[in-house]
Amino acid sequence: MVAIEDIRARAKELLESGKVRSVLGYRRGTASVLAEPAFVTAPEDTAALVLDATCVENLALYLVNEKKRQKTQRSQDTRPLAVVAKGCDGRAITVLLQENYIKRDEVVILGVSCENGGMIDTHKLSRALRGKAATGAAFDGNGGIKVAFTAGETTVPAAEVLAARCLECTKAYPLVSDYFFGDKIDERSYSPRFTAVSAIAEKSPEERSAFWAGHFERCIRCYACRAVCPMCYCDECVVDSTSFIVNPTTSADEKACRIRWIQRSASPSENAMYHMVRAIHLAGRCTDCGECERVCPVNIPLRLLNTMLEREALEMFEYAPGLDPEQPSLISSFRDGDPNDFIR
Amino acid sequence: MNKVPEAVETRNDKNEVQDFEPKVVAFLCKWCSSAGSDLAGVSRLQYPPNAVPIQVMCSGSVSPMYIMSAFNKGADGVLVSGCHPGDCHYLKGNFYARRRIYLVQKLLKFIGLEPERFRMSWVSAAEGVKYAEVVTDFVKDLKALGPQRKLKAKV
Numbered sequence: 001m002v003a004i005e006d007i008r009a010r011a012k013e014l015l016e017s018g019k020v021r022s023v024l025g026y027r028r029g030t031a032s033v034l035a036e037p038a039f040v041t042a043p044e045d046t047a048a049l050v051l052d053a054t055c056v057e058n059l060a061l062y063l064v065n066e067k068k069r070q071k072t073q074r075s076q077d078t079r080p081l082a083v084v085a086k087g088c089d090g091r092a093i094t095v096l097l098q099e100n101y102i103k104r105d106e107v108v109i110l111g112v113s114c115e116n117g118g119m120i121d122t123h124k125l126s127r128a129l130r131g132k133a134a135t136g137a138a139f140d141g142n143g144g145i146k147v148a149f150t151a152g153e154t155t156v157p158a159a160e161v162l163a164a165r166c167l168e169c170t171k172a173y174p175l176v177s178d179y180f181f182g183d184k185i186d187e188r189s190y191s192p193r194f195t196a197v198s199a200i201a202e203k204s205p206e207e208r209s210a211f212w213a214g215h216f217e218r219c220i221r222c223y224a225c226r227a228v229c230p231m232c233y234c235d236e237c238v239v240d241s242t243s244f245i246v247n248p249t250t251s252a253d254e255k256a257c258r259i260r261w262i263q264r265s266a267s268p269s270e271n272a273m274y275h276m277v278r279a280i281h282l283a284g285r286c287t288d289c290g291e292c293e294r295v296c297p298v299n300i301p302l303r304l305l306n307t308m309l310e311r312e313a314l315e316m317f318e319y320a321p322g323l324d325p326e327q328p329s330l331i332s333s334f335r336d337g338d339p340n341d342f343i344r
Numbered sequence: 345m346n347k348v349p350e351a352v353e354t355r356n357d358k359n360e361v362q363d364f365e366p367k368v369v370a371f372l373c374k375w376c377s378s379a380g381s382d383l384a385g386v387s388r389l390q391y392p393p394n395a396v397p398i399q400v401m402c403s404g405s406v407s408p409m410y411i412m413s414a415f416n417k418g419a420d421g422v423l424v425s426g427c428h429p430g431d432c433h434y435l436k437g438n439f440y441a442r443r444r445i446y447l448v449q450k451l452l453k454f455i456g457l458e459p460e461r462f463r464m465s466w467v468s469a470a471e472g473v474k475y476a477e478v479v480t481d482f483v484k485d486l487k488a489l490g491p492q493r494k495l496k497a498k499v
Contacts, residue, residue, distance in 0.1 A: 201454065209456025209494055238409065261413055269497040273416050276451060280408045283447050305454070312450050317443065331447075334439035339446055340429065344465040344478055 002112050002182040004051050007084065010110060010179055011046040014082050020108050021077045024062050025084040026055040033134040034122065037062055051084065051112060053137050053145060056119040056163065058289040059083050060092035060230035063102055068233070082108040086119075088165070090174020091287035091322025092230045097176070098325045099285075101233060111177025115185050118158070118166030120145065121294075125161045129154070137161075159190060165290035165303060167191045175323055194311045197304055212272065218298040219271040221264065225292035225302055226278065231285045238262060239274055279305035284313050284330025287322040366420035366486035368395040368479070371410060373403045375433040376468045377425035383472030391476035392483040395423065402426065403464075404437030408448045411462065415452075415495040421461045421486045423478070428466040438466075457494055460485050 011023040022041040027048040029036035035055045039062075040046055063083060070076060085093055090111055096102045120137050129149060136148040144155045145162075159167060166172075167190040173182065200208060223239075226232045236243050239262045246255065262277065263270045286306040293303040313319040316339055319330045372378040378399045384391060400406055403426025414422045424445055426438040445464045453459045465478045 205453070205456050205458060207456075208454065212455050213494070261409055262416075263497070267498060269416060269495060272455065272495055273412055276412055276455060277409060280412075280448060280451055305451070308454050309447055309451065312447060316446065331440065331444050334436065334443050338439070338443055340442065342446065342449065342464065343442065344463065344481075 002051055002115070004049065006181050007051060007110060007112065008046045008049050010181075011040060011049060011082065012043045014108065015040070015043040015046065019079065020082040021079040023049075023082040023084075023110075024059050025049045025110075026051060026057070026059075032122065033120075033125070033137055049084075053117060053120050053139055053162075055084075055086070056294065058089045058092060058228075058230055058291050059085060060089050060096060060289075061228060061291070063093065063096065063107060064230050064233045067102060067106075080106050080108050082110055084110045084112060085174050085177065086112055086114055087169060087172040087174055088287050088289040090176060091171070092289060093174070094176050094322040094325050095231065095285050095287060096233075098322075098327065098329060104325070109174065109177040109179075111174040111180045113173035113180070113182030113184055114166070114169070115172065115182050116188060118162040118169065118172070118190075120161050121163040123299075124163075128156045128161050162190070163290055163294070164196065165288050168193045168195065168307075169288075171323075176325060194307060196301070197308045197311055200304060201308070213268060215300045216271040216275060217268045219266060219275070219300060220298060221266040221271065221274065222297060224295040224297065228291045228295045229282070230289075231282055232278070238277060239264065275300075275302065275305060279309060282306050283309040284319055284321055286310060364487060364491060366394050366483055366489075366491075367418065368421045368423055368482060368486065369414040369419045370395040370397045370423040370425060370479070371400050371403070371406045372397050372467075373426040373433075373438075374399050374401050376427035376431065377403075377465075377475065379469035380425075380467040380471045380475040383469065384476045385472075387472045389472060389476040391479045394483045394486075395479045402432065402434050402437035403441035404432070404434065404439075404444075406441060406445075408444060408451075411445075411448055412452075412495070415457070415461075415492060416497050418492075418496045420489075420492040421463070421482055423463050423465065423482060425465045425467045425475070425478070428468055431468060455494075457492075458489055460489060461492060 014020045015023060022039045025038055025040060026035040027038040028050055033054055035050055037057050037059055066081060093109060097104055117139050125134050132149045134147050134149050138146050140146045140155055143158055145158050146155050170193060173184045244258050262273045288307055290303050293301060296302060313330050372381055381397055403424055406424050411422050426441055429438060432438045449462055452462055463482055467475045
């Protein structure tokens with residue numbers, strides 16, 4: 001993995017020179033084995049920054065949150081924000097740049113390469129440890145992850161505990177960055193891309209329908225997937241419709257005629273609608289950071305929906321999200337050679 | 345106690361299969377397909393009355409949300425129809441539509457909906473016959489598939 005001292009030194013230098021208002025990175029968490037996101041504002045606190053296999057979160061989310069917070073702030077610190085970005089986070093930032101949600105001079109990207117590593121999946125980890133609570137996880141340097149738990153230590157093969165998206169990742173480093181740490185490794189020895197998606201796509205329509213019905217039925221509409229997604233930055237989500245203001249003068253007719261695309265109740269059909277709408281809104285934007293699936297309290301395989309559309313975009317339109325902030329987005333562009341034979 | 349509603353339901357189901365008339369929501373672009381459907385009408389072409397036309401300004405203005413919402417509200421099939429490539433009144437709206445609709449179609453298929461339930465067609469203002477054909481074929485296929493229940497909201 002990347003030498004953390006370099007990142008700390010760079011973060012310290014950026015803060016001391018006053019070039020950035022804070023550095024967004026990871027530090028040791030208190031709750032679980034996972035590192036927690038940290039806003040570091042004092043140069044001496046940069047010593048707390050860490051980078052290892054437990055830094056799973058996508059920090060691009062906090063750029064978005066910070067942007068939203070700033071809108072309501074009276075006095076503004078307009079200096080940029082430095083952010084530690086892995087490959088998937090870096091692509092997410094690139095998409096945000098592409099959509100002009102954040103400007104290039106508002107962010108200093110400290111790109112880090114995952115090299116031959118990746119991030120752990122806590123579900124897989126606890127399965128590998130048979131329920132024991134892990135307290136630390138780090139790569140041992142030859143294809144294994146050294147996992148510490150309260151009563152000892154063990155080494156498990158990396159492929160067994162790495163997150164599914166890391167196993168399928170092909171660009172484990174950000175393409176757009178101001179400072180870069182680590183080696184750019186393109187060939188990784190894990191599973192091929194889109195394995196899970198192909199497995200579902202090969203099933204019969206009835207099986208797929210039953211598969212998704214079973215998953216959508218469990219959804220409790222907590223919107224954790226939406227809250228954790230750096231691409232879900234709309235001020236008003238279609239499921240909330242908060243801009244419809246009901247006051248004493250609102251007539252019954254107006255209330256009745258208001259468009260409800262999706263009901264808020266957690267019924268299977270509405271859940272299916274919600275997840276489909278979310279998937280289509282993320283088409284060509286999702287950079288497969290896998291956060292939605294990770295935070296889902298009822299374990300709905302949400303990544304499948306997004307990677308399915310990612311695969312279609314790649315195969316049919318040769319479009320991969322987050323590689324170049326200058327390229328037009330997937331659905332705001334077209335080519336003459338787009339598929340036409342499905343149309344009568 | 346439980347048997348009675350069950351029996352009622354099966355009877356309803358049988359009735360539904362026997363005289364099932366599919367509901368088709370057709371999003372027709374104002375400049376071509378809508379005029380095409382008008383032409384089918386004034387030419388007195390016979391085609392099933394199952395399609396409910398909704399005029400939109402351009403096939404490119406059909407949001408994926410309209411399509412999913414139509415299924416959610418009980419449509420058995422959704423048709424999106426626009427001008428032929430190159431003929432768009434807004435020059436490139438139907439090219440955007442083509443790409444977007446392709447993704448929606450793949451998503452609906454992935455979720456497990458029968459792919460035949462969602463269609464797109466190019467119908468120009470002069471193609472009244474083609475419009476009648478498209479709707480006739482669509483309704484015929486939908487009758488074979490039966491009612492759409494997978495995405496329909498349970499009331």
